[in-house]
Amino acid sequence: MTRMIQDKIEKFMEVSELQLDPLFPPKIQFEVTNACNQDCVFCYRSQSPRGRVNITEKTVDMVLKQGKELGVSTISFTAGAEPLMHPQLLTFVRRAKLYYRYPYVFITTNGVAKPFRWTELVEAGLDSIKFSINAIDRENYELVHGADHFKLVMAAIEHLIKLKSEYKFYLGISFVECPENAHVALKAYGFWKPYLDRGLDEFFTVPASNQSGQMRAYPSIGMNQCNQPWLAFVVTADGYYRACCADMDNKTALCDLNGGIKKAFYSRKAKAFRKKHINHKLKGTICYDCLNHD
Ligand code: SF4
Numbered sequence: 001m002t003r004m005i006q007d008k009i010e011k012f013m014e015v016s017e018l019q020l021d022p023l024f025p026p027k028i029q030f031e032v033t034n035a036c037n038q039d040c041v042f043c044y045r046s047q048s049p050r051g052r053v054n055i056t057e058k059t060v061d062m063v064l065k066q067g068k069e070l071g072v073s074t075i076s077f078t079a080g081a082e083p084l085m086h087p088q089l090l091t092f093v094r095r096a097k098l099y100y101r102y103p104y105v106f107i108t109t110n111g112v113a114k115p116f117r118w119t120e121l122v123e124a125g126l127d128s129i130k131f132s133i134n135a136i137d138r139e140n141y142e143l144v145h146g147a148d149h150f151k152l153v154m155a156a157i158e159h160l161i162k163l164k165s166e167y168k169f170y171l172g173i174s175f176v177e178c179p180e181n182a183h184v185a186l187k188a189y190g191f192w193k194p195y196l197d198r199g200l201d202e203f204f205t206v207p208a209s210n211q212s213g214q215m216r217a218y219p220s221i222g223m224n225q226c227n228q229p230w231l232a233f234v235v236t237a238d239g240y241y242r243a244c245c246a247d248m249d250n251k252t253a254l255c256d257l258n259g260g261i262k263k264a265f266y267s268r269k270a271k272a273f274r275k276k277h278i279n280h281k282l283k284g285t286i287c288y289d290c291l292n293h294d
Pocket of ligand 1: 212291
């Protein structure tokens with residue numbers, strides 16, 4: 001995350017924290033699709049009962065236009081599943097960067113794509129690509145990700161490191177620690193060190209969590225107060241404002257976007273959701289499972 005984004009978020013939280021009518025969030029996250037081409041052991045997505053939905057170009061454009069008018073600075077085209085599964089991802093990135101000129105546009109991805117797609121996305125101005133790579137060899141990768149894509153993903157990293165000599169963008173890798181890869185977690189930094197020396201910007205590990213209470217085998221996020229009702233504006237693939245980026249079943253989808261994004265963020269249901277968080281009256285919601293389960 002750049003300093004500029006961090007500053008904006010800190011300023012936003014100073015003014016907005018625990019307000020029923022906070023400032024509009026500085027970042028919009030698009031769930032461009034709820035589909036994925038992998039089945040990671042720590043991820044709830046494949047258990048979700050939702051059928052496959054891809055966001056429409058009309059919804060993306062409407063939200064980008066209104067977000068710009070509201071002073072949003074950051075666009076994520078990831079909120080849960082795999083953004084590369086949407087056939088128009090490149091169009092969306094071009095629209096956000098080249099037409100609306102958002103300062104910061106990023107994706108988080110498993111990285112399963114042919115080299116030309118990476119070149120096009122970077123040429124379109126994508127500011128940041130964060131890969132989720134949760135193994136350091138082919139066999140363990142297949143066990144953790146549920147797909148034999150290790151060679152393809154490593155080729156993508158090589159390709160992007162070459163592109164970094166021509167284009168300015170952030171390239172990072174996260175590693176979610178879970179029982180299936182615990183035996184290599186400590187070796188992972190050593191594995192990526194030569195790549196860090198050649199231009200990879202960051203490698204970091206995070207423990208698997210219960211994903212909004214949906215993966216009960218893993219611990220909760222360990223917070224008493226969640227900032228998502230204030231900080232997150234997720235646009236679901238089916239065109240709703242959702243208050244949580246990790247909620248793949250749309251249980252925190254609070255309002256459709258027919259009246260626009262501002263109206264949705266300040267809707268009666270959105271305020272009631274914030275109120276429940278302020279008063280810690282969350283029993284019966286996924287937030288209760290998310291915050292209290294361990
Ligand atoms: S507490 Fe609720 S809004 Fe916050 S991360 Fe958990 S499920 Fe999402």
